[in-house]
Amino acid sequence: MNDRTLVSKNLWRKPLRTTLLVVSIFIAFLLFGVLGSFNYFFQYAPDTRGANRMLVVNKINFTQPLPFAYVNRVRTVPGVTHVAFQNWFGGYYRDPKNLVQTFSVPPEDYRLVYGNTIKMPDAEWQAFFHDQTGLILSRSFAVANHVRIGDHIPLKSNIYTNSSNGQQAWDFTVRGIFDQAGPSSAYFNYEYFRQSATFGADSVGMIVLTTDSPKHNDAVAHRIDAMFANSAAETSTQDELAFFRAFLAQRGNISFIITLVVGAAFVAILLVVGNTMMMAVRERTKEIGVLKTLGFTSNRIMRMVLGESLLLSLIGALLGLGLAALGMWAVGQSPNLSGLQMPWIVAAVGFVLALLFGLITGIAPSLSAFNLKIVDALGRK
Amino acid sequence: MADLIKLTDVGKSYVKGKEKIKIFDHLSMHIPEGDFVAIMGPSGSGKTTLLNLLGGTDRPDTGAIEFDGKHIEKYNEGRLAAWRAANVGFIFQFYNLMPVLTAQQNVELPLLLSKLGASQRKKNVATALQIVGLADRAKHRPREMSGGQQQRVAIARAIVSDPKLLLCDEPTGDLDRTTADEVLSTLQTLNKDLGKTIVMVTHDPAAAKYAKKVLHLDKGQFNEQELAA
Numbered sequence: 001m002n003d004r005t006l007v008s009k010n011l012w013r014k015p016l017r018t019t020l021l022v023v024s025i026f027i028a029f030l031l032f033g034v035l036g037s038f039n040y041f042f043q044y045a046p047d048t049r050g051a052n053r054m055l056v057v058n059k060i061n062f063t064q065p066l067p068f069a070y071v072n073r074v075r076t077v078p079g080v081t082h083v084a085f086q087n088w089f090g091g092y093y094r095d096p097k098n099l100v101q102t103f104s105v106p107p108e109d110y111r112l113v114y115g116n117t118i119k120m121p122d123a124e125w126q127a128f129f130h131d132q133t134g135l136i137l138s139r140s141f142a143v144a145n146h147v148r149i150g151d152h153i154p155l156k157s158n159i160y161t162n163s164s165n166g167q168q169a170w171d172f173t174v175r176g177i178f179d180q181a182g183p184s185s186a187y188f189n190y191e192y193f194r195q196s197a198t199f200g201a202d203s204v205g206m207i208v209l210t211t212d213s214p215k216h217n218d219a220v221a222h223r224i225d226a227m228f229a230n231s232a233a234e235t236s237t238q239d240e241l242a243f244f245r246a247f248l249a250q251r252g253n254i255s256f257i258i259t260l261v262v263g264a265a266f267v268a269i270l271l272v273v274g275n276t277m278m279m280a281v282r283e284r285t286k287e288i289g290v291l292k293t294l295g296f297t298s299n300r301i302m303r304m305v306l307g308e309s310l311l312l313s314l315i316g317a318l319l320g321l322g323l324a325a326l327g328m329w330a331v332g333q334s335p336n337l338s339g340l341q342m343p344w345i346v347a348a349v350g351f352v353l354a355l356l357f358g359l360i361t362g363i364a365p366s367l368s369a370f371n372l373k374i375v376d377a378l379g380r381k
Numbered sequence: 382m383a384d385l386i387k388l389t390d391v392g393k394s395y396v397k398g399k400e401k402i403k404i405f406d407h408l409s410m411h412i413p414e415g416d417f418v419a420i421m422g423p424s425g426s427g428k429t430t431l432l433n434l435l436g437g438t439d440r441p442d443t444g445a446i447e448f449d450g451k452h453i454e455k456y457n458e459g460r461l462a463a464w465r466a467a468n469v470g471f472i473f474q475f476y477n478l479m480p481v482l483t484a485q486q487n488v489e490l491p492l493l494l495s496k497l498g499a500s501q502r503k504k505n506v507a508t509a510l511q512i513v514g515l516a517d518r519a520k521h522r523p524r525e526m527s528g529g530q531q532q533r534v535a536i537a538r539a540i541v542s543d544p545k546l547l548l549c550d551e552p553t554g555d556l557d558r559t560t561a562d563e564v565l566s567t568l569q570t571l572n573k574d575l576g577k578t579i580v581m582v583t584h585d586p587a588a589a590k591y592a593k594k595v596l597h598l599d600k601g602q603f604n605e606q607e608l609a610a
Contacts, residue, residue: 001486002493009481290477293438294538295466295494297459374438378473 025316033324289377309362470539
């Protein structure tokens with residue numbers, strides 16, 4: 001037997017109470033683990049962006065299209081090296097819930113702009129270039145849906161109708177499978193879209209380009225936006241990182257609200273656990289008095305009480321974070337959230353929070369035990 | 382025999398609300414090593430306070446308390462705790478065992494403050510339980526034992542670290558006559574055979590008869606009565 005035995009025995013002296021406390025802490029850390037992982041996942045995307053890659057979108061909103069003619073005009077801007085564009089297709093495979101982020105793009109130009117992000121063998125790029133109904137897919141989607149190169153698959157758009165069949169189904173031949181972090185995505189030839197879509201072929205959703213140096217990004221943005229100033233479709237040009245950060249900032253408000261809710265839950269559970277720990281120590285006033293009488297110092301007893309709250313917090317937190325990690329891994333197997341997992345930073349922050357939680361909930365009862373006088377504890381005056 | 386404990390001009394008072402209650406004023410006494418002293422007196426006479434002072438669980442306002450020639454009233458909290466662990470065994474009226482621990486673990490508690498290894502601690506615990514006749518109840522928890530057995534576990538806990546002084550606060554106050562006699566016989570054996578100095582506070586004249594000496598405490602003063610040699 002040692003002090004750890006005493007800590008453990010005291011913690012589990014009322015199993016139901018301790019279990020309920022562990023469950024409370026478990027829920028708080030499960031929420032933290034899940035939300036923290038999602039938050040990190042969404043924040044992760046900008047890390048893969050190219051520093052010299054820029055996006056030109058409609059100044060009103062990036063969901064508003066730009067005239068197709070802008071593409072060639074952007075090519076003339078000094079400092080611009082490659083230009084492509086992408087149109088949001090809004091695709092899904094078989095089931096509307098089985099979404100895949102699909103864009104129609106000019107294949108060769110798109111490779112010049114995104115070749116370092118969309119990693120695929122050259123043979124597959126070439127096959128994609130030469131097949132107008134070719135489709136390239138992210139590996140997560142291909143694996144989840146058992147799709148292989150050469151397969152003929154239909155994708156349905158929830159926006160565009162295919163003029164050749166009057167339906168929203170579009171037939172494709174899989175020409176490449178690429179590795180890319182983030183949600184499932186697919187790209188197909190803009191020509192196929194232009195020739196088949198009943199509308200939208202004269203505009204582009206977003207122009208993407210590279211500059212000769214990240215140092216010139218600001219100047220290029222200024223030139224492009226100045227070029228289209230006072231036109232029917234003014235532009236907003238940003239480097240990709242800034243664009244995605246702005247995009248995430250909109251999501252950030254929701255994150256902030258969720259953080260507040262989780263924070264409130266944390267504080268509520270903190271108060272409950274702290275109060276219960278205080279009560280548990282008060283119930284043991286006499287025993288603490290006896291320990292002090294036997295010769296246990298106040299410091300040692302304080303450490304044991306603090307150890308109890310730390311152990312309680314760590315058990316709940318590790319269970320919560322563990323299940324969150326398992327859950328994130330399971331969700332990450334889904335094609336739309338491929339790559340989602342609990343990053344080590346969330347686990348580490350969770351661990352530190354658990355320690356803080358244990359310290360905060362344990363500080364009052366441990367100080368109370370520290371200050372307890374033997375004669376008061378044993379009622380021996 | 383040399384004095385194990387010596388109190389000189391000890392004063393002690395408590396504040397209760399706005400009132401200051403004086404318990405002792407210039408109390409002096411001495412207890413030789415190997416003595417078995419019973420302290421009797423009416424409620425509020427200061428018996429328990431005296432025991433607290435002797436055991437270093439409370440401090441005098443004035444005066445000196447010597448144990449083996451050392452002034453314990455000058456010790457700080459940490460040193461006093463270490464002194465208690467090494468020199469004093471406590472036996473309470475309501476046993477005060479840890480309900481979550483077995484008899485064996487309860488007895489081992491004071492040894493956690495020593496530098497003994499686990500195997501030596503185990504041996505000492507077994508010896509202490511054997512002395513009080515509870516070797517076969519080592520794995521039982523307090524709630525699985527009778528009051529007398531619990532008190533004997535408490536005695537084993539008090540003697541396991543081989544202290545010179547045993548302080549007993551109404552050790553038979555919660556026991557029936559037969560069990561009380563068993564417990565008191567055990568204390569008497571510890572005094573006679575192992576040379577433990579025992580100071581026992583009791584209301585029970587029958588319990589006091591087991592002591593060598595009875596001190597009557599009243600209004601902060603002693604009246605001594607010698608019993609069996």
